[in-house]
Amino acid sequence: MSASDGKKFMWRRERKKTNRKIPEASTQRHIDARQLIVGLVAALLLAAVAWAGMRLADPRTMPLTTVHVDGEFHRVPAAQVRAVVAEHTQSGFLALDVDAVYADLLALPWVRSVSVRRVWPDALHVALTENSAFVRWGESALLNDYGEPFAPLQLSDALRQLPRIEGPDNSELQMVESYRKMTQLLAPLALKIVRLVQDARRSWRVELNNGITLMLGRLDSEQRVQRFVRFYPQVLARRAVRIERIDLRYSSGFSVRWSDSADQELLLNGIG
Numbered sequence: 046m047s048a049s050d051g052k053k054f055m056w057r058r059e060r061k062k063t064n065r066k067i068p069e070a071s072t073q074r075h076i077d078a079r080q081l082i083v084g085l086v087a088a089l090l091l092a093a094v095a096w097a098g099m100r101l102a103d104p105r106t107m108p109l110t111t112v113h114v115d116g117e118f119h120r121v122p123a124a125q126v127r128a129v130v131a132e133h134t135q136s137g138f139l140a141l142d143v144d145a146v147y148a149d150l151l152a153l154p155w156v157r158s159v160s161v162r163r164v165w166p167d168a169l170h171v172a173l174t175e176n177s178a179f180v181r182w183g184e185s186a187l188l189n190d191y192g193e194p195f196a197p198l199q200l201s202d203a204l205r206q207l208p209r210i211e212g213p214d215n216s217e218l219q220m221v222e223s224y225r226k227m228t229q230l231l232a233p234l235a236l237k238i239v240r241l242v243q244d245a246r247r248s249w250r251v252e253l254n255n256g257i258t259l260m261l262g263r264l265d266s267e268q269r270v271q272r273f274v275r276f277y278p279q280v281l282a283r284r285a286v287r288i289e290r291i292d293l294r295y296s297s298g299f300s301v302r303w304s305d306s307a308d309q310e311l312l313l314n315g316i317g
Contacts, residue, residue, distance in 0.1 A: 107138040109167055116173035120155035130171060138167055154197045180224060181209040182217060192218030212243040227251065230270045234277055255285055262294035269293040
């Protein structure tokens with residue numbers, strides 16, 4: 046190796062060891078530039094999102110053009126349903142408040158359940174189920190087949206002819222079930238319940254369509270109705286028009302109060 050080659054080799058080693066320093070001011074300028082670019086990009090993205098949101102919220106961008114309403118309407122006027130939905134459809138497909146439509150429809154008298162959903166890209170689907178009046182609940186409300194109370198704006202004459210049930214708060218379902226069972230027990234006699242009452246002491250009273258009232262007490266109410274059903278045809282049917290009340294609260298037997306003599310009672314024992 047020649048001397049010139051050795052010098053060249055040494056020069057390369059010395060250059061390799063040299064660390065070049067970048068001025069701090071230059072580094073800071075690069076960082077500031079990057080931050081500025083990131084901030085501008087973020088601002089542009091936010092502006093684009095805001096603009097897109099405004100455009101989509103505009104009813105003219107995605108208008109709601111079709112409304113499907115399903116359900117059998119007997120008590121709820123179809124025009125009333127359309128009017129409630131129309132109050133919300135001007136906002137467009139995406140801005141439509143589905144929860145508000147649901148709440149307003151469910152608040153209509155005679156409506157039991159509601160389903161509201163959007164159908165892409167421009168339709169709204171509404172399904173309604175009406176309540177069916179099974180019995181009266183107290184003075185002005187009704188119960189459906191499921192024991193659920195509801196209150197129409199007014200009761201027609203036909204609705205006022207329904208059997209009336211009265212009971213403690215939150216006992217609607219139990220009262221409906223008891224009414225059904227007692228109705229089945231009375232079916233062989235062709236007698237119907239016009240009023241079923243459970244008072245604050247949980248004591249039962251049944252008023253029948255032939256004018257007779259059955260006093261059942263708090264316990265074994267259905268068994269006491271069965272006792273009445275067994276002996277009514279044999280002992281009581283031929284004198285039913287004279288009977289005001291039958292007290293079945295005895296362990297075996299019952300007493301009869303006659304309508305033409307308030308002080309006279311017939312007590313039959315040992316027949317339970």
